[in-house]
Amino acid sequence: MVSPDTRFTVNISLLFTEFPLLERPAAAAAAGFDAVELWWPWPDTPTPEAAELDALRGALRDAGTRLTGLNFYAGQLPGPDRGALSVPGEESDRFRANIDVAADFAASLECRALNALYGNRVEGADPVxxxxxxxxxxxxAARAADRVGAVLLVEALNKPESPHYPLVSAPAAVEVVQRVNAATGLDNARFLMDLYHLAMNGEDLPEVIERHTALTGHVQIADSPGRGAPGTGSLDVADLLARLRKAGYDGWVGLEYKPGDPPGPQSFAWLPVPLRASGR
Known part of the structure; x- marks a missing residue:
């Protein structure tokens, strides 16, 4: 059983996808959640029309859902096209164009966490x-996040699913976080601890929690293998969350897993309704 003090937020880019984007906040609220997070919702453009931004902002507000996390533009997700900021040429330019758009949208909803996927290694480009x-x-991105009172998140993905992504361990992602903080002096870059990706990389999760919780700004969960809801794989999610709390983590825990087939209420059967709302 998870602690009643854990604050959950549900990723509506992976869950509630049986509904159109603008209906997902209301669907999450109807399921008992009052906090949501999002990948960048317009994968084809880093700079959507103001009307599109306004419509999503309105849907979140009308549903009474708080936006707790937002990805910067990162190309097509999910899939092998992971991130844009380290890809020379057009993709990097698209990321740069997105920075203030994403930061300002987050600020308008008092969202305090912006996630920047590092980007794949690409053929013909020097890794250095x-x-x-x-x-x-x-x-x-860190300076834009600081301007709106947010943290910048950097996460590790997993090598089996993202073989060209260079940050495939907690230490690799933490090293980048430290470099960014050293470069800006702002100390607002933080590690996004995604327990599913780290498990898929074969990392010792209790050790990761012990070593890196102090620099962690957000946590995401899914069971492994399979990236399903807790209870569908082999991870003891409740124990891991308890370890995080003992290590001092009191931030958001994002539900970033694949829905059941077919999707529906069974995707959340593991989490009692009274524990879903952060404002309980």
């Missing part, structure tokens, strides 16, 4: 140059 470009773009 990609890392230089990544640090440059992450410093811009």
């Amino acid at each position: 140059e990609q890392d230089r470009l990544a640090l440059e773009n992450l410093t811009y």
Whole structure:
């Protein structure tokens, strides 16, 4: 059983996808959640029309759902196209164009966490140059996040599903966080601890929690293998969440898992309704 003090937020880019985007906040609220997070909802454009931004903002407000996390533009998700900020050329330019758009949208909803996916290694590009470009773009993103009172999140993905993504361990992501903080002096870059990705990489999750909770700004969960709801794989999610609380983590825990087939209320059967709302 998870602690009643855990604050859950539900990722409506993976869950409630049986509904159109603008109906998902209301669907999450109807299921008992008052907090949601999002990948960048317009994968084809980093700079959507103001009317699209207004419509999503209105849907979130009308549903009474708080936006707790938002990804910067990162291309098509989910899939092998992971991130844009370290990809030279057009994709990096698209990320740069998105920074203030995403930060301002987050600020308008008092969202305090912005996630920047690092980006794949790409054929023909020097990895050293990609890392230089990544640090440059992450410093811009960290400054934009600081301007709106938010933290910048950097996460590790898993090598089996994202073989060209260079940050496939907790230490690798934490090292980038430290570089960004050193470059900006703002100390607002934080590690996004996604327990599913780390489990898929074979990491010792209790050790990750012990070593890196102090630098963690957000946690996401899914069971492994399969990326389903807790209870569908082999992870003891309740124990891991208890370890996080003992280590001092009191932030949001994002439900970033795949829905059941077919999707529906059974996706949340593991979490009693009274524990779903952060304002309980």
